[in-house]
Amino acid sequence: MNPAEIRKIQSYLRKLFGNEDIDVxxxxxxxxxxxxxxxxxxxxxxxxxxxxxxxxxDFNMVILDIDL
Known part of the structure; x- marks a missing residue:
């Protein structure tokens, strides 16, 4: 992915989840x-x-059982 795509994805995820602490x-x-x-x-x-x-x-999120 190029830097422009990464910035767009990061911006999208931040807006979608309402969290400015998301970094890609x-x-x-x-x-x-x-x-x-x-x-x-x-x-x-x-x-x-x-x-x-x-x-x-494709976004693949990891959730560990110890975090639940």
Whole structure:
């Protein structure tokens, strides 16, 4: 994902969840997934998918049983 996409996704998540403490960090490798953090704590990843010219983003959130 490029920096413009990352900014758009971060803005969208902040608005959707009403939380300005959500950060989306670029992937360590060009083809990797971005990390999503809330208050600096890792909560999941976002991957970009492009199929026949259509782009979508897959958000995978981690919930540990010890956090419940």
């Amino acid at each position: 960090n670029p992937p360590p490798r060009k083809e990797g997934s971005c990390e999503v953090l809330v208050n600096g704590e890792f909560v999941g990843t976002i991957a970009r998918d492009e199929d026949e010219g259509e782009v979508s983003y």
